[in-house]
Amino acid sequence: MDFRRYSYLIAACAILVLAIAIPVEFYFWFVAPTVEPLQSVQVFHPHFYRNPDISLDKIRLKVVYAVPQGKTAWSDWKNILEQALRDNARFHALQFRYTSQIAFDIFPEPVFLKNPAVYYDSNDTNRGNPRGLVAITQELETRLLTSGGDLYSPEFAHKNPNEYTVLGIFYEGVGATGGTIYESDTGSFRKIVERPKLPETVIADVRLKDWNSFFLLNRKFLTDIPYRVYGATLLYHEFGHTLGLPDAYDDHNEILSNDIMGGSRMGPISAAYIDDATLRALGVLPEK
Amino acid sequence: MMIVIGIIPIVVAGMLALYSVTYSHRLNVSSLEDGALDQKSKEIQNFISEVADIFKLQVGYEQVSEIEKNSQHFLLTQMFHDMPVLEDVSFVNLAGRETTRHTLDAPNGVAEEFLRDESRLPSFKTAANGNTYFGQVYYTERGPRLTLASPVRNKNGVIISVISGEISLNKIQEILQRPKLGATGYVYVADANGQVLAKSNSKDDFKNVRNMGLVQDTLMGKSFWGPASQRRYESIFGESVVAAATYIPNLQWALVAEWPIADADLILDTLLAQVAAVFLVVMVGAILLSLLLSAQIVEPIQVLEQSAAQVATGNFKKRVVIATHDEIEELGNAFNKMTDGLEQLQQLKNEFVFIAAHELRTPVAAIKGYLSLIKDGTVGHVEGKVLDFINKVMDANERLIRLVDDLLEIARSDAGRLTIEVMPIELLSPIQSVLSELQPLADEKSIKLIYEQMTLPKVLADVGRVKEVVVNLVGNAIKYTIGSGTVTITHELQDQMVVTHIKDTGLGISKEDQEKLFQKFYRVATEQTKNIKGTGLGLFIVKQIIEKMNGKIWVESKEGEGSTFSFSLQIAQV
Numbered sequence: 037m038d039f040r041r042y043s044y045l046i047a048a049c050a051i052l053v054l055a056i057a058i059p060v061e062f063y064f065w066f067v068a069p070t071v072e073p074l075q076s077v078q079v080f081h082p083h084f085y086r087n088p089d090i091s092l093d094k095i096r097l098k099v100v101y102a103v104p105q106g107k108t109a110w111s112d113w114k115n116i117l118e119q120a121l122r123d124n125a126r127f128h129a130l131q132f133r134y135t136s137q138i139a140f141d142i143f144p145e146p147v148f149l150k151n152p153a154v155y156y157d158s159n160d161t162n163r164g165n166p167r168g169l170v171a172i173t174q175e176l177e178t179r180l181l182t183s184g185g186d187l188y189s190p191e192f193a194h195k196n197p198n199e200y201t202v203l204g205i206f207y208e209g210v211g212a213t214g215g216t217i218y219e220s221d222t223g224s225f226r227k228i229v230e231r232p233k234l235p236e237t238v239i240a241d242v243r244l245k246d247w248n249s250f251f252l253l254n255r256k257f258l259t260d261i262p263y264r265v266y267g268a269t270l271l272y273h274e275f276g277h278t279l280g281l282p283d284a285y286d287d288h289n290e291i292l293s294n295d296i297m298g299g300s301r302m303g304p305i306s307a308a309y310i311d312d313a314t315l316r317a318l319g320v321l322p323e324k
Numbered sequence: 325m326m327i328v329i330g331i332i333p334i335v336v337a338g339m340l341a342l343y344s345v346t347y348s349h350r351l352n353v354s355s356l357e358d359g360a361l362d363q364k365s366k367e368i369q370n371f372i373s374e375v376a377d378i379f380k381l382q383v384g385y386e387q388v389s390e391i392e393k394n395s396q397h398f399l400l401t402q403m404f405h406d407m408p409v410l411e412d413v414s415f416v417n418l419a420g421r422e423t424t425r426h427t428l429d430a431p432n433g434v435a436e437e438f439l440r441d442e443s444r445l446p447s448f449k450t451a452a453n454g455n456t457y458f459g460q461v462y463y464t465e466r467g468p469r470l471t472l473a474s475p476v477r478n479k480n481g482v483i484i485s486v487i488s489g490e491i492s493l494n495k496i497q498e499i500l501q502r503p504k505l506g507a508t509g510y511v512y513v514a515d516a517n518g519q520v521l522a523k524s525n526s527k528d529d530f531k532n533v534r535n536m537g538l539v540q541d542t543l544m545g546k547s548f549w550g551p552a553s554q555r556r557y558e559s560i561f562g563e564s565v566v567a568a569a570t571y572i573p574n575l576q577w578a579l580v581a582e583w584p585i586a587d588a589d590l591i592l593d594t595l596l597a598q599v600a601a602v603f604l605v606v607m608v609g610a611i612l613l614s615l616l617l618s619a620q621i622v623e624p625i626q627v628l629e630q631s632a633a634q635v636a637t638g639n640f641k642k643r644v645v646i647a648t649h650d651e652i653e654e655l656g657n658a659f660n661k662m663t664d665g666l667e668q669l670q671q672l673k674n675e676f677v678f679i680a681a682h683e684l685r686t687p688v689a690a691i692k693g694y695l696s697l698i699k700d701g702t703v704g705h706v707e708g709k710v711l712d713f714i715n716k717v718m719d720a721n722e723r724l725i726r727l728v729d730d731l732l733e734i735a736r737s738d739a740g741r742l743t744i745e746v747m748p749i750e751l752l753s754p755i756q757s758v759l760s761e762l763q764p765l766a767d768e769k770s771i772k773l774i775y776e777q778m779t780l781p782k783v784l785a786d787v788g789r790v791k792e793v794v795v796n797l798v799g800n801a802i803k804y805t806i807g808s809g810t811v812t813i814t815h816e817l818q819d820q821m822v823v824t825h826i827k828d829t830g831l832g833i834s835k836e837d838q839e840k841l842f843q844k845f846y847r848v849a850t851e852q853t854k855n856i857k858g859t860g861l862g863l864f865i866v867k868q869i870i871e872k873m874n875g876k877i878w879v880e881s882k883e884g885e886g887s888t889f890s891f892s893l894q895i896a897q898v
């Protein structure tokens with residue numbers, strides 16, 4: 037074998053390989069632009085207003101149509117209520133940038149309360165009848181949501197620990213209000229309202245075992261003209277209080293924001309929104 | 325070497341081509357993206373400006389009083405008609421109280437109880453101070469919106485009220501359509517919070533992109549224009565993209581163009597493939613051509629080089645055949661002529677040496693004869709100085725005789741006339757014969773001759789020539805042993821050869837001298853050897869003889885310790 041002749045061929049092949057490899061390496065090292073990897077996408081975990089310890093990833097509304105003694109239930113109450121709740125769920129998903137979802141259960145039958153309307157209704161409709169909300173809620177807890185109650189339903193009463201559960205009262209009477217229960221160590225209504233300068237009528241002494249968040253809405257807001265235009269909006273407004281959202285208007289009706297907790301609560305839900313500051317406090321938007 | 329020289333410019337050209345094609349493409353992509361951004365940015369800003377301009381109301385009267393209510397309704401109706409993006413607009417008095425409001429759901433105006441007190445809103449406060457207010461983007465089911473508020477002035481420029489409205493930003497989605505970035509490039513707007521407000525080619529990408537490096541920096545006021553600022557990254561929308569961005573300052577929005585790399589670099593990939601193909605073809609062609617040229621140029625030169633090396637060793641019969649039809653062929657022909665001439669010269673030299681030695685033989689033999697007669701007293705008694713002179717002349721004549729004999733031997737060998745009759749012979753008896761012949765010489769110098777005999781097979785050799793070899797080697801061993809010593813002859817069998825070793829305890833030979841020992845006329849020249857007589861031809865002749873008998877000869881020696889000369893002869897197969 038003429039090794040010398042083949043050595044030329046081997047050398048030629050080696051040179052060819054190098055001649056290809058060098059420009060290729062040059063290209064990939066110095067010319068071809070690099071592609072930065074996907075940066076970690078900021079994930080938002082919505083939470084109770086200014087309280088990251090309470091997750092709002094999943095919210096469940098347990099809604100009851102409460103009718104005081106002596107009153108007649110609205111015939112189409114369920115459809116109207118369902119539609120409003122669906123509108124609310126859609127609104128909520130959009131405002132929370134799809135990081136939080138609302139599911140709802142409606143108690144299948146109207147619950148006829150033990151007492152007539154006068155027992156629950158309030159003259160102070162400016163405040164939305166918070167005392168009525170408390171009275172009805174306490175009655176519902178006993179009858180509907182506690183084992184042994186005459187209307188007890190274990191499925192309806194069941195609370196999933198992974199969900200933030202809110203009790204909604206669709207009321208055949210006066211009122212539109214919502215809130216959450218806070219423990220106060222002062223023991224005096226006057227001292228509680230002193231700092232935020234609120235009237236004592238907004239505070240109620242609540243004796244509930246398992247339910248911390250509830251809202252109430254007069255049925256007429258969903259059925260009667262002119263209210264029904266913004267009935268679903270108002271429903272969410274009250275529900276918003278159960279997430280800790282404060283009103284964005286003051287006692288003189290001066291609005292602090294045009295969002296659903298303020299100026300746009302009195303308009304169609306399709307035009308309502310939650311403003312940036314509130315969304316930041318809910319953990320939906322990044323801090324500035 | 326030729327291949328490397330041919331390849332280097334091609335490789336460099338290839339690298340330059342790669343670089344320039346890529347850079348040029350990057351410029352083009354950047355130019356297209358910057359163009360798309362510039363166009364869309366202008367369109368967005370024009371849209372916002374048009375809306376803001378409609379909000380710049382100035383009445384034709386001088387009173388510092390609000391517009392009359394009916395006129396307010398009329399104006400608001402007109403605004404709704406002129407500006408389809410308007411969804412809600414109101415007049416607000418300087419106390420901050422809405423006086424009229426029209427909405428999409430109430431185009432003729434909302435009821436009194438739905439009018440709001442906006443005195444604490446930043447939109448009112450900014451406009452009441454004489455500036456146009458642009459709010460943050462918010463998202464409704466009807467689409468993204470922002471709040472815009474502007475002062476209303478009288479004829480003298482005094483603020484008389486505020487006009488505030490909610491503007492639909494669905495138009496932005498329309499503006500961003502068809503950004504002219506290849507087949508799949510797109511543009512999107514992110515609001516101050518990093519929320520995607522609108523994106524071309526899609527309505528459903530409601531993502532927050534604030535965390536992405538490009539958007540984050542853009543929202544801080546930077547712009548990413550030009551090829552140097554272009555970024556390539558894996559986009560949140562699922563593809564690797566090349567991106568550019570610009571900041572829209574009055575709205576605090578980021579306008580980002582992303583072009584999927586697979587689409588953006590499609591033409592580049594095609595170009596690079598073409599460059600690579602051309603490069604490969606040229607490379608292979610260059611290598612083949614180099615090999616061809618190498619065969620044409622380098623190979624003949626190598627043939628000449630090898631032939632010259634052979635001529636240097638004395639082989640004047642070597643000829644080269646070069647048929648390249650160029651100067652190298654002429655060089656080859658010249659080389660052949662040169663070797664012809666050298667061969668002739670060698671032949672002439674050999675003839676001359678042969679004739680000279682042959683002609684010299686007779687006179688030197690005659691000189692020897694007559695000197696012997698004189699010394700014997702044939703022409704009278706010779707003594708004293710005369711005798712001494714005659715002895716010196718006889719010594720000199722002996723040396724001349726030996727030189728002539730050696731020259732004759734060499735001349736015969738060169739002319740191919742050296743007669744060697746190779747036949748199976750016994751080695752012992754010729755060696756014993758030589759040792760007896762040289763014993764007196766050894767005795768003179770008190771050198772012991774030892775022959776370690778052993779049973780040996782017959783070898784293929786010429787008995788006379790073997791004696792000649794042994795005489796020369798043992799004679800040298802005795803000659804180059806100063807004072808007493810030993811010369812030992814031994815044998816050994818190696819493969820199919822009988823090896824004979826002649827070992828002395830003489831002066832020894834240096835490594836440098838060993839390499840030249842078997843050359844013509846070479847003699848070791850040291851202080852100790854300068855008085856030892858010899859022609860320098862003995863070992864050359866011995867080597868010729870041994871090699872003509874298909875044997876080998878070699879030496880092992882160390883200065884001061886003696887030498888061992890060895891030769892091998894083929895065993896005769898019987």
